[in-house]
Every structure is written in C-alpha cells, then in structure tokens.
Amino acid sequence: MIEDDYANTTVPLPNVTSMIISKVIEYCKKHVESAKNEDKKTAEEDLKNFDSEFVKVDKDTLFDLILASAANYLNIKSLLDLTCQTAADMIKGKTPEEVRKTFNIKNDFTPEEEAEVRRENAWAFE
C-alpha cells in the first residue's frame, strides 16, 4: 500500500480483530527498533527474548497471528516463521491423540480411512 503512494490511507483488514492487529504492530515496532540498535549482540538476545514471550499466547490467538502474518496485505515473513515454528514445536514428540487434543482437532476420517492412515504411519507412534 505504501508503494502505491497510499501511506496515509486507511487499509481495510477484514477478518482480523483489533487485538490481533495491535499485537502485530507491537511485533513490527520491536523488530524495527531492534534493527536500529548499534549493539548487535545485545539487540539479538533482546529480540530473541521478546519473540519467545510474544508467542506465549493461547492456541486461538496463535492461529489468528499465523493467519494475519500470512495475509497478502501484511505478509510479514518473520512473524509467519515465528508463529508457524511455535505451532510446529507444540507438535513435536506427540502422539496423534495428543496432537488432536492440543489443537482441538475433530476426527473427520471415516473408519476405513482412519484405519489405513494409522497402518501406514504406525511406525511413528507405536
């Protein structure tokens, strides 16, 4: 939007709550400020701490953040990386049942489908 010389226009962002937008803005602000910091080493550590605190949110907020950062009009790659990696880290080492529980996933396989996918992947959790 800024490239189109619309820096002062309102940008419509449907389906994203103001809470999520303010979090995204907080993230962007912090990363921009950090880039200006001359002491690279402390800036890096400081940013790392900020990022790990930033993603300590409930699952719904995490998924909203993933959606927001991927949105074409925002497209913030580093936030997408951070939030998707956080979601991936929540999956690591879990059994299928645990993954379903963590993310409130409904089992929408038919019994036959489920049996087949289980058989194919049994090596991973049995």
Add this chain to the structure above:
Amino acid sequence: MDKLPESLLLEILSRLDNSADVACCRVASKAFNNVFPDLRSISLLCSRFGTSGSVSWSCFKKVFLDLISKLRVVESVCIRLHRVVGVGPFDEDFVKEWLPRVSQTLKSLSLSDLPFPCLSQLNILHLISKYCHNLAELNLRSAWLSVSNLNPIPMLTTLTLESRILQDPHLNQLNKCFPNLRVLNLICVRELQDPKIHHFNLQTCHWSVYNHHTSLTLITPNLITLKIECLCYTAIHIEAPMLSHFHLSVDGPKVYEHPGAGAFTAQKFENLKTLWLDSFYVGFLLSEFPTIKTVETLILGSRNKAPRDARDSKLTLGEVFRVFPNVSSLRINSGAWSELEACLDPQGWEILDGSNKGLKTICAYLMLVDPSLTFSYVVCLLDQCVGLSVVSLLIHSGVDGTQCKSFRSKCMARWPGLKWRWGIWDEGMKDTWITDLQITEHPKSSKKFRL
C-alpha cells in the same frame, strides 16, 4: 485450527524436523493428511528398535521408500542412522532404488553415521555425484569415505564431510569435483598428507584435522570466515586476503616437541577484523604472527593448567599490542590470563610502549587464585590502556564470595569512571552476568552501575 487454509497447514508441517512427527499429524487430522504430499523434505531418524521419534532398522527401508513415492517433489533428504551396525538397510541397491528418482529435484542431502561394515560395498560419494546434478548442499558423516570415480557436482555450494578416513590424501578430488563451493566443513579427518584446499569461491571454511606432522595449505581468494582446529602445531600456509574472521585452535599440549616443525605463513591479510587464537600456550602461537593492523577484535584462549610453566611463552600485553596495534576489543580466557600473569615482569610492572589508546573494551575470565597479583595486573592494564570504556570481568564460580566482593569493590573504587560489568563463569556453564550490585559499596559515587 479449522480456520487455517491448507497453505498455512503446510507451512506448519514443513517446520517439523522429524518425519515421525509428520506421520503423527497425518493420523491426527485429515487436513494434515491432505497437504502432506506437498511437503518437500524427508527427515528420518533410524535406530535399532525404533524408539521415540525414530523408525526401527527393520522398517526403515519400507517407510523411507514409501515417503519417497508419496511426496510429489522431494527437495531435501536427511537420514540419521543411530548405532546401526552390520550390513544394514544401507547398501548400494537400496541407494540406487531412490536416489535416481529424486535426482532432478534433490537440493539437500544429509546422511549421517553410515555404518562401517557396509561401506566397503558402498561408494556413497560416487553414487551421489552420478545422480544428483542439482545438489546444492551435502552433509556426510561416516567413518570412511572414498573419492574414487567421483564426478563433478557443479551446483554444490555447501559441503560437510565428517569422516575419520577420507581417501583423498591431498584433497585433489575435493578441489576438482566441487568447484563452486561456498561453505566447506571438513571435520575430524585423518590420514591426510599435506592437504591443500584450493577453491576460488569458498567463503566459509571449518577445517578440523587430526593428523600429526602434516602441513595445511589454503588457497582461497574469497574466503571470509575460517576456523582451523589441529592436533599439533603443524605448518599452516594461508592465502586468503579477504579473510575477516579467523579462529585458529591448536589442541595438543606438547606444542614445541619439534621446534621449527610448525610455522604459520600467510599472504598478507588485508581485511582481518576478528582473530581468535586458542592454543596450549597462546604466547607461542602469537609469536608466529606478523603485525596485522586491521584486527579490531582479538580473543585469546589458552588451555594450560600449569601456568608456572608458561614463562617461556613470553606472552605479554605489550607483545599483543605490538602484533595487533589497532585492537579495540579484547577477550581473554582464564588460561590466557594466567599465562599473562605468569609472564609478568618480575618487577611487577609491564611496560607498554607508551600508553595504549586504541583498546575500548576488555573482557577477561579470572580464576582469582592470587587476588592481589590479579589486582596488580588489572592495575597495570587499566592504568596503561587509557582508551578503555567498558571492562567486563567474570570470576570463576568456585571463588569465595567475600573475596569476589572485595575484589570488585577495589576495582570499582579505583576506576569509578569506567563502565563495569561483572559476571560468573565456569566450565560447561553459560556465562552469568550479575545484574544488580549494591550501590552502597560506593556511597560517594554518583554513577549508577547499570549492568
């Protein structure tokens, strides 16, 4: 999670670094199962019995080939064999079953801990070079690697070879077949004879050599970062004028068993900014270096445990500043500091040629074996390095608390104008910085020591 479109589910799935986790996701959710074929990487850990997150040796072949067939495009394969012995699943026939299938798209391949007995039948490098023309990144960890019948892999930019025995004693094949390497890591390689790394495009190199009495040569016009670890002090010749970061680590205790056997020669370093020297007695290593005016950050590490024997190393700060006159940031580990103390002039004062204005920050790791000696060394350092603004001192965790406190007070009382950072260090522990300090120790000082 239902609101996430398939593209974002794929983003999450692709950040799992273990195919076992991906498999669990496939069972957990139909949506994950649907996007799974669009994943582009396979990462399998194979152990004898297939415990937690790994596939068992007996199922490995089937599971792996199944994954290869299900994924539409395979760009990255990572197989880690954990304690797999005997003629296991990894033989030439197996490799020929899948490598040609992914040869067009494979960009990154990592195979580690290929078992020894099956290697005599498997020339893995030859097979990789035969099929994988688009490979950009290769990581091989194996007890033994042959380079016979090696074809060039022109697109390869990153190569890591970790092997006890590499059958390319002078590294000729390596230089010839991977001409476009940017990053090279040669770890733990033995049985080399006067090896030479000769690469025009190489930018980063980590070379770890466990040979005795061999020379090392690097002719790398575009090298920027270099780390060399060697067992004993061998003759090293470097032609790398663009080099900016250099870490040289010499492991062995008997550095001067064969005096003159080791010599460090280099074409002039035009760009060297950061230098890290690690050796048994770092003074000896330092004496091999010519004056380098570009070095701004210097790190000195010494492994000696008996600093009394260090006197011969003649390590003095005067010498350090003579060889590196423009150092602005200095870091000294505890061994190197002990070496400096041991080499201290008997009169107790080390005379620098005029005071040093260039040094801005110093960080030292102290044992505080003899606090008054250490303090007098700190005095001589701080009084003569007039440009210093930040002094960071870390005291070993084993030192008695009251001693630490009194040492700290003495230092801060004498030089209140400096910014002090105090910390605690120990082997195998991350450095801890003391973040608050009793201001009451210095009632007259108006400066807040914000650490």
